[in-house]
Amino acid sequence: MTSPTVPPVRRFSDDAEVAGFVVVGYLAGAREASQTFADRLERQLATVGIEQPTADDWYPATPLQTAMFETADAVGAETLSRAGRQTVALVDLPPDVRRPRDVLFELDDVYDRAHRGDGSELDEYDVPHVADGEAVVDCVQMPYPASLVCGALSGAVDRVSSGETTVGVEQSEPEPGRLRFELSWD
Structure with a gap:
């Protein structure tokens, strides 16, 4: 079996960098x-x-992206989901982000703070629907495996919820290059 490669439409450019907290979070999820x-x-x-990455440094994004896709099959969706949850736990959120609605609309800014130098459209999050207990998030050309994003979305909603929240995330690909995540929480 060959390792999955990064889909060309989702590949970072060679000059892209990722914030250290993303690398540290992914490693913490792997350790967990x-x-x-x-x-x-x-x-x-x-x-x-x-x-020995640190949360405050910047690293080349392409090697991390490649590592994530190469290990996706080996470690499974649940492991990558936990890594996504761990990564989002390290994100600084503005003080006015207190509800799931707020954190979902903050996703583009969080992504922008975690990546630089790419110049592509890999960071588009669209939230076409959000209501009490449910939301839809579309990602155009998301540069990470879908299970990692599922974990990050779940962790983001859980982080601003009451603490006893159960978050469900269903992922689909309604068209090539676009990932859709349907979230529900109670």
Whole structure:
């Protein structure tokens, strides 16, 4: 079985960078799932010069993106989802972001703070529907595996909820290059 590659339409440009909190969060999620997986990921990132990442630094985005897609099958959707939840836990949110509606509309800004130098449209989040307990989020050409985004969305809603919230996320691809996430929470 060959490792999945980054779909060309979703690939970062060579000059794109990712904030360290994304790398640190992904590694924390890997450790939570399996120390063997975390060790493997650390070795993989070290081969491209990402060693002992810190939340405040910037790193080349392409190696991290490649690592995420290459490990997606090996670790499974649940592990990547946990990594997404862990990553969003490290995001600084403005003080006025207190409800699920607020955090969902904050996604573009969060993405922009976590990435730089790309110049592409890989950061488009569209929230065509949000109501009490449900939302739809569309992502055009999302540069990360869908299960990682599912975890990040779930973690974002959970983070601003009462603490006893159950968040469900269903993912689909209504057309090539577009991912849709239907969220529900109670």
